[in-house]
Amino acid sequence: MSYQALYRVWRLQRFEDIAGQEAVTRTLRNALMQQKNSHAYLFTGPRGTGKTSAAKIFAKAINCPNQKDGEPCNECEICHAITEGRLNDVIEIDAASNNGVEEIRDIRDKARYAPTQAEYKIYIIDEVHMLSTGAFNALLKTLEEPPGNVIFILATTEPHKIPLTIISRTQRFDFKRITYKDILGRMRYILGEEKISFDEEALHIIARAANGGMRDALSLLDQIISYDSETITLENAVKVSGSLTEEMMLSFLQALWNQSAKEGLNILQSILSEGKEAGRFVEEMILFSRDILIYKQTDGRSDKDTEQATDSFQEYAAEVEPSFLYRMMEELNHTQKEMRFSTQPEVYLEVLAVKMAQPAKAPKNEPKQSESSKGEIQQLEQEVASLKKELSTVLKDLKSGRIQVTNANESGASEKKATRRSSANKSETRNSFKPNISRAQQIMREASKKELKTLQDDWKDILDCLSVTQRAILRQAQPVAASESACILSFDYEILCQKATDDVELQEALDEAIRRITQRPGEVVCMTGEQWSSLRRSYVQSIKNGKNTQKPADSTTDSQQGPTTKDVSQPSSSQTISTENDEKKQDNYLILVWMIKMHRLLEDMI
Known part of the structure; x- marks a missing residue:
């Protein structure tokens, strides 16, 4: 007899000899002992891990008349014939060279005939992922409902190439890489x-x-x-x-x-x-x-x-x-x-x-923009230092009493009304930021939940495309409405909203980031949270009144121009300043709060 390679001479003959695949071998042995055999199996895993050997052992065990504990005897004529590859009822097919529709149809036709020597006819199809689409379709029905006493065993190293309709009709066993020991x-x-x-x-x-x-x-x-x-x-x-x-x-x-x-x-x-x-x-x-x-x-x-x-x-x-x-x-x-x-x-x-061989440096594998990031961080550090000075000055003013904040509840009812009227008259000058209401209304009419969810899911990635300073401004903003061509951003602070609107470089960078991440136009309309709430209420009301095709401008515009006489008579829970001069102090107080939050945010980012 001619020389045989070691892996052929020492091919495994029993389930217990298969190394490192205990989950697979135990399941197959128990199925054989309990006679709960499936009509189709799929063996997947890296090369040389025992898939084909396990298929042959299974073919011997299910046909062996002397089977014991799910193991073949390897002494009877059937076991010897399967080991030597001369049993006609155990057919091995290489799908790499027999991957056409005609070959699979031939298998399908021959599978109808009963086994001649053994109890079960076993088809072992190796590298089954090489079959063509037509071949898989030809195999599909036979694999789902094969004739009696016919079992298919499919083996592959690339299960992701097998159609899910085939996988769902088989019992899948994943073979692991064999351990070093x-x-x-x-x-x-x-x-x-x-x-x-x-x-x-x-x-x-x-x-x-x-x-x-x-x-x-x-x-x-x-x-x-x-x-x-x-x-x-x-x-x-x-x-x-x-x-x-x-x-x-x-x-x-x-x-x-x-x-x-x-x-x-x-x-x-x-x-x-x-x-x-x-x-x-x-x-x-x-x-x-x-x-x-x-x-x-x-x-x-x-x-x-x-x-x-x-x-x-x-x-x-x-x-x-x-x-x-x-x-x-x-x-x-x-x-x-x-x-x-x-x-x-x-x-x-x-x-x-x-x-x-060079000494290790502290910053390893820096990204390409590391130099620019260093410059931005240095700039941020300077801004933080400047903010600290401003904060210390404002805190001194607070302690000395030069800035005082009084609660509106401490004033009388008549003083409240007068103050509100005074505040209403000066709201236009104090609230200097005015969003593009008409464009925002158009975006709302074209907006959809799908577009908004897509933008919100990608918002973190979009921010990562911007510089550190630009990200700091947009940290306090979030998308609240989006159409296929534009979106609306709601800001927590008016000063940041104004800065984002006026910063042309930020607008261009944000537009480019949105286009790159979401594959859609990146036009942005900025407004404060209060302005967005007012615009949304107006829009919802217009829908209820059956006027959703009209621009809901009244409510939003009124909210910026000041309250009407009816609004003045309504109670308010916000804090107000008792005199006209105190309004400037209130602005200073709000700026102080914003500066403290920005200071903490910038320090965290640095």
Whole structure:
């Protein structure tokens, strides 16, 4: 008989031998014992994790006359025939080369015939995601209601490519990557049965290169046995796998940790001159840095055989700082992305070595706008200092009694009326901000809840596109109405509303941010919360009166021009100032409150 690869010779024959898939194997065994078998199964997971092996074991177990505890006997004629692939009732199909409608129709037609030798006819379709859309449609009805004694087992590494209509008609089992320890244990067992001596470090090299795939590990082990059939040595494992030794990686990291760029470059050139691939080098270094970090942070415990850690590994792990390892892994990931589009990846590795050998700076990986952000922060710090001076002056005036705030309840009723009339006459001059009412009314007529919700959901992202100073102004604003072409912002403070309206640069930046985030025009109309409430009440009233097509301008305009005689007679709960001069003091008081809030906000942002 011709030579067979190790992964074929040592293909798993029982559920209990499948490593790292206890949830899958236990469920299948219990289903077999209780005779609660489904008509279709979907096995998903990375390559080499036992999907096809589990499908064959299931086919043997369900047809084995000597089945015990959900396991096949592997001694009867049926088990031998399935293992050798000569049982006509167990059909394996490669969907990569049989992905057309005609092939699936042929399966559908043949599935109608009863099994000839076994009790169940089993169809194992590997890499089922390769089927065409027409093939999936042809399989759909048969998969949902197959003939009696027919079971479909679909296997794939890319379940996201399978239509949901197919997945919903199957029982899905997800196979995980096989653990590092399980791969080591399986290789030790096989080499013991094959009576081949080995170095323990060589098996660690193979297990790390396999990346959770048992078939990859056994294929690589097969290559090393072919290189030298007498023993598995560390040197041979490194040569055949193209991996790095722990000594290589430690020396490279040690040079960078010692800030010796020259030594680091020499080690890098030595590694690459031995034929090591640049992409493989980066992958190995990421995994090795991760191993050191976990070893260091868990006091010598990790998911790998940490008892195998060498003295040099332990010494370096005790010496190096976690911040260096974090930075190293970030730079390696960044370099890995850059290397994908380069014909000279070695250049990126050299730059990485020089960069990591430099002393770490406080601000790492700053965004592109860091310089401008620094200038904005300095400007904000100056504004905060100026605000502090103004605050101290106003607080002194408050303490000395030069600014006094009296409650309207302390005045008589006649004084209240006179004050309100005086305030009404001066409200136009005091309330200097006037929004674009006609445009706001037009936006309200065109507004929709959908547009408003979209804008509110994206509001934080929109603010992040603005400068620090611009964000500070808009922190106290929120979208309250939005149409397909514009929106209305409601501000808590009139002074901020005025500043946002007058600031042309802010308006342009906000318009650009809204266009970029929401893919719609970014025109904005600003108004205070009181003005918005008045406009909204007027709009709602116009709808109730059946005049929603007219502009509800009266209520909003009146609210800005001052109350009518009827309004004067109505009681008010707001605080007022007893004299005309006190109105200026009240303004100073409101400015003080705003300055205190802005001061706290700016300090938080800095």
